[in-house]
Amino acid sequence: MLPLISIVLATLLAGTVATFLSGTKARWTALATSLAFLAEVAVLFVRYPGWPGYTGAGIPGFAEGESYAWIHLSWLQINYTVGVDGISLVLILLTAILQVATVIYSWGEERRPSAYFGLVLLTCLGCFGVFVALDILLFFLFWEAVLVPMFFLIGFWGGPRRRYAALKFFVYTHVASIVMLVGLLALVFYSGATSFDFSAVDAAARGLTGVVQAFLFLALFFGFGVKFPIVPFHTWLPDAHVEAPTGASVLLAGLLLKLGGYGLIRWAVEVLPSGLHTDQPILFAVAFLSIVWGSVLSLSQRDLKRMVAYSSINHMGIVLLAIALGSSLGLLAAVLLMFAHGIVSGLLFMSAGSVHHTFGTRDIPNLGGITPRTPALSTMIMVGSLASLGLPALISFPAEFTALLATYNGLGYWVFVPLAILVVTAAFYLWMMQRMLFGPEKGVPSDARDLPWYEGVGMGILVAATVVFGILPALLVDVIVSSPVKGFPGT
Amino acid sequence: MDVASFVLPFLPEVVLLAATLLIFLLDVLHVRRTEIVGALAVAGAAVALLLVVADLRFAPLASLATLPAGRIDAVGSPTALFAFTSLGLVFQGVFLIATLLVSLASVSRPSDERGAPIFFGLLLLATLGMLLVTVAADLIFLLLAVELTSISTYLLVAYTRRDPRSLEAAMKFYIIGALSTTLSFFGASLLYGAYGTTNLYAIRLAAGPVGFPVLVLLGYGFLIAGLAFKATLVPFHAWAVDVYDGAPTDVTAFLAGGSKKVGLFAFFLVFLAPILFVRTVGGGSPFTGAAVGLGPVFQLTLGVLAVLTMTVGNVLALLQKEMKRMLAYSSISQAGYMLIGITVGTAPAIAGATLQIFAHVFMKGAAFLVVGGVAALGIGPLVDDYRGLGTRRPLLSVAFALMLLSLAGVPLTIGFVSKFVLFSAAVQAQGFFVWLAVAGLLNSALSVFYYARVLKVMFFDPAPAAPADRGAVVGASGPSILPAGGLGYGRAVAIGLSAALIVLVGLYPQPVLGAIQLAAQHFVATGA
């Protein structure tokens, strides 16, 4: 059998190295790599045999499984084990789309393009790895591998407070990773799993008592949660976003936050269902807090990027809520939401970046009526905002609808909290559009030009994805539901 | 006694001794050029290393369980002064690698330095002491071997004899070292009084209630203090920072990469038996009246020391402005991690600690070599002096960054693997030890602060206006041989080799880890 995932990893690795080495031609190398990656992901999709209800041979429940011995000690059985299921496949698609869009969007990067594009590719490589890894160490390795390039991207190409932001980002997520690692290790050793493989851990974890599961789940939840980010461990996010270069912001919001969600699903929810059940109240509380907090804080932001960043907290709060429900409907919603948020927030961050270098500021009250001068940019902002506030026919709608439906299914009238927050979400996007896009022209430099072609194309890709998957969400949903999550009643 | 059968097992040691004597002979003959003497030292260390590796290689590790007679894993005897363990062999390898790297880098020292033979001779003698520690089965033999290392390193620190900083460092090193030696021997004397022997194996055999619980505990307490000096555990660490700072940087590399590990291995040897063969202190402690096992008492005490060490080391490193002192504090905190291995006392933990020690040679030892090289480029000792190094010296900076990332435990580096194995072993042991792992992990998170700061300074901050590159080599007049961008080839090779190993072992640790694991298993199974 063709080791497709390894081939993809190799492609990305080779592409990354080549990009680092190719100097000023780096953008071409990066683009070629990204397109190859996209094509390979397409092949992954085509070959994915589980439409729906996949139960494959090899690694149960996963397609394209590969497993080679890596570190075999008497008490540690660590393998290079990879594979995909519906959940990871959708997020891999997100990775590929965002990578292509980011590379194209950043076409005009002049400062050390080889390093910049190399780091971008490295980030995506790490994310891809996280999504395919089915071994705890491998997973953790990729998980951490994402941090380093992102640290450099923020710290070198970022805004004025980039050093502070980079450090904050690194330290926050690193601490979380550590707690997560302890949780994962404890998971292996307390369950007595025979190896670090997902399937082994999953099987062994069934034997854990409820209390142990609950504690392990909490540790894992904290570890993954900071990446989400959950309130009150979220303050790294706005700073990181505001200071990060646009490309990094896109990857940060689009992919890095999803790592938290994916990790929580794969390594906590699936493995420790009764832990989830016990800790559900905590998760709900945190989720509601994040939803309300992120949204209310978005209202008070003047900086466009900061506003979008806080709205990410809000959206990821809904993801957490959906995951916490512990139903397969909720998980479907969570994955769908992550995909949607990845695309849409990418679009919004790109818009914010373009606003910044077109007008020299992202301060919303200092801008006004930019539409006549920069119609394309304004359109992108509008599409992004509308998608973000859940307009039907755009990708967020089916996702949010499913999430709310799942919330209602699990929590009944509590669904009114996220529902009501939808109004607040609408409020800040509308306020932003009113101030920035409409009204009399203000703060527009005389030499302001509309989007350069590459930024337009980069955003265009995301707009296309927003619309296509918004109208045909079944493309994603059918894949996701093909991976029934073990451990839930009724599935 | 059959001379051959006595000497053959000590072939690496003999080779080192021969090289040392040859170097001193050359000194007497006024052949003192650094490259000649250095090459000799490198050759000696390399041959010894090859012999050790060959020993490891040819003794089929997989079949170690069957206890082959000969060099490896002879069960200790109540009378023998030394016993060869495969873990000791692994440590010999580690020590020789450290020596090899340092001597390789030191070949790039000024070629007409008068003391070159002394430098390399002392280096090899110190190494010899370290090698002998690994085979010790007797407390006095062990302590004397440690002293051989200590005395040699006191003098190595004072090696730049015109430098007041160097001498001040040597003075402090000496006084604290001598005090610790006294404490160690005093502890040994108490144990001798309690057990009637100083043989570690014999002490282990004296399982069961002991007649002198307080004496035993006091004896071990003195030993903890004495050995903790060598291993730089808090609060016995204070000398280390000043000494690492004041010593010639290459010597610092040796101290951090090599000689402090002696203390840790001594901990392994001395404390494994009491920890593993949990012994009831007869009649109970006179202070509490409760009969308790010796093992848990030691584990708790060492655990506290481990946590204290890593925390204090890291906290103090946070605000440190000088590169060497920062690395010194970091080195102290790393000792805390390593101590977890013996505290937990299981084979996985010992293996993890051993790997951590192995890794530390490449991370910290090589990092000091980089600092030495950077100083030779005329760049100042402060962290802030490294501004813009990333653009001016990309390769060197990347290598340094790799070492720092590895120290921070970032994945894909050897430092990650070692911490991973170590902490997973602690988690595996469950109970109290999980908290050790948590403390260790939180500490490594804390450590990220200052490592990241260096990275930030190197890569993000702009270079100072007038780059002082290719400045005069500090503290020496002559040109260095084989300049590799001002570093010297020897140093460049040592740094490059370390960086490469950091990544390679980080990616695929199985060969190294497999060997260490078997050795650790065996070590734990057969005891000291």
Add this chain to the structure above:
Amino acid sequence: MVAAFAIVGLAGTRLKRLEWGGWVAVAFSGAALVVGVLIGAGEMLDPGRYTVVQYTWLHLGPAPGVFPNGVSLVVGTLVDPISALMLLVVTVVGFLVMLYSIGYMHHDRGLPRYYAELSLFLAAMSGLVLANNLLEFFLFWELVGVCSYFLIGFYYEKPSAASAAKEAFLVTRVGDVMFLLGIFLYFSRYALAGPAGLGGWAANGFVFTNGNQPFLASSMGGNSTLLTVAGIMILGGAAGKSAQFPLHVWLPDAMEGPTTVSALIHAATMVAAGVYLLAVTSLFLGFTSLDQLVIVAIGGFTTFFAATMAVVHPDIKRVIAYSTISQLGYMVLAVGAGFAMVGLFHLFTHAFFKALLFLAAGSVIHAVGTQDLFKMGGLRKPMRVTAAAFAIGGLALAGIPPFAGFWSKDDILGSLYSELGTHPAYWPFFLLAFAAVFLTAYYIFRAWFLAFSGDGPRDPTLPHAHEGPWVMQVPLVVLSALAVGSGLLIFWPNFDTLLLNGAGAAGIPPVFGTSDLLLSAASVILAAGGIALAWRLWGNGRVFVLAPTSAVAPVRTLLLNRYYFKVGYDWIGTRAVYTVARAADFVDQFVIDGTVHGFERMFAGLSERLRRIQSGLVSDYAAYVVAGLLAVFVLLLLVAPYLIATVGGK
């Protein structure tokens, strides 16, 4: 069918870059008109046909809990009497407005955007009408909302327009949220009650059945808390869209958009969607009696409440806007009382005469360039067609027979009256609605007299008025005809059957054209009285000035300030919410981040203090060693044995 139409509409949006783009849009809307008329006529000629086409959009799998049978979301179309009726309204008014726009908008910038958005709106509105399930309904519902948002903000350079657009979106959003919750509630009830034998959701999805009885109301025994809440939630959605009290504030402000948009979206179609939603819900799902009372209350109150505000307003468009709210109140009232088809009939007629009024007003605005009634005057002579059209529209609105409004409004009042016996609680709202008849007649003719009667404009700076081009006049004429004739359709048996079929068997059979004669007479007299009062006060160019000391002056101020609702909402929307947001921001920056930085400082301080122990004096170091030694002794001899003895083992 609707899919094809939507695609055509969307494709149209991309073609509008050229000068003749408007005509392309007209052509497409013409095509839509043909389709709409065909469907409508087909339904009328053969009343009672139900055509369902549906596809599964999303299969979400089963969810233990509320949805054990699985969740399957479908898209599809349902052509039945009411959707046919509604589609007819949408396409007819849509086409006419599109045509009118050619003239009305020709001097505006950004026309491609205008036509694109308008086309998109038409497509979405048709989709909404034809949707065969609540989810799809909601999908298009949101889409029309967005189109409305963009069209209100068409003159986005004007801050007031941008603000109005935002306000409209936000207020309807509040309704949407309730609507969504209502959907969930119905979904869950359906899913639980849905007989597994029918395949439940997995097989059918949640669709409007074509059966003759509201499924839920019957299966739930017509009453349950959940159903009540669901009904209220649906009402909330409808109130948002149809600008019912208390979510009415956005509609008058929405007049910032072009008048054509006001005519199409904010009079004839989109705002009526709320009523349509209520009707559909009452027909297919059913309301509980408590729901009905609430709906009646909201509708009845809004009817009167909005009319009072229309009485004093100087802006011609806003007067009509308040009138729209008021008329929508009638429809809600009817639907709430159980006469869904009566409400829809009023919707049908209202769409035409209200569009007519708006287009006529637009014609006036186009001619004089202002919306202030007190600046106009004497426009009767230069603008005969417009004046006549406005008058016809006004008469229809006032409910003077035989104009369309009479028949439908009379039906509403009559039906409600017939219910009073069984539901005495409806009395106050009936009276309010009845009183509103008088107000309606008064304010619309006040507007007419102010604009058209007299000798000339009160503001001499106004440009010389003239009729618009033919493209503007044709729609006026056509709509005038419809304003007269659409009410008379009630006497066509087929149409009557269509309405009856739409109502199904569950509701009380509506009493089309058979209301109490006495009641009809009373309402006509009331309306006539209103007109008379208007003539008395404003006729022939008179201007009635209310003395500031008059007892009703405060009332007038209250009305002009729209009962201070807007002020209050603005306060909540900006002051209160933003204060909370700022406070939260403060907490975020200084409490949460402050804690983090506090830790940082703590470690830094610790580091700084601990650093001091590294004194450089070797004796101190020796002291540390000895102290450490003693500490080890303490640990070994005292602490560890104690701990191990008490805590036990590890």
Add this chain to the structure above:
Amino acid sequence: MILEELAFLVLAAVAVVTAISSLLVRELVHTILWIAVFFVDLSAIYFLLEAPFLGVLQLGVYAGAVTVLLLFGIMVTRKRIFSREAATGIGAVPLALAVVTFIFLVASVGEFPQGPTVIHAYDPSFLSENLFNVNGPWLLLLGLIMLSAVGGAIYLVREGRE
């Protein structure tokens, strides 16, 4: 035997007093005198413990070589031999640390037989067999240490010409 016990007590007292005096006197040369007495006193204790070989060694190495070495050190580092050391306080903390150390150590006395016990004398030939054969490696190590010390110390002390 009461005489030996008395002798021990006297010798022990002398040891303690000389040790303290050697550290506390301010005249460095007097320190050397006191420490010499201390070494001789310890040698006497070794004789009392019937370890004459050690006693002689103590006399030779400590009372002889080490004392001379220390005196040499003082002479080289002092311009005038009879210079006085600046007064240094006793210090509460060091005193406390020392006393606590003492207390901890004395705490173990309860584990020993309280009365007089037999003292074993050893034949020096057995001692040499034990020292040079069985435990020969110790001496080997000592030799290596001396090699290192000599090589390094000479390098340090030698006037450098660099």
Add this chain to the structure above:
Amino acid sequence: MTDLPIVGFVALSAALLAIGVFGILTRRNFILLLIAIEISMNAAILNFVYFGAYLGGTPGLTGQSIAVVLVGFAATEVAVGLGIVLALNRVKGTINVEKATELRF
């Protein structure tokens, strides 16, 4: 054959160690520090000697052997210390450890 109470020796060696430790902590002259170290070293040697004397047999012999080795070691250590003292004196002109605090913090 003589009999002596062992506790006296225990106390003596403890006292000597304490005195040595006290000296190390309080003295500032390097040579005095060396002396203090030697005093405590002698305490350790004394331990080996009297434990050996009480143990008897081969174990006892071992103790005395250790004492012999330690005496030699202590002398070597003093030599090394003196080497450092002299070098320090040459460079700094003082052997007061209080004057050698350049490396700190």
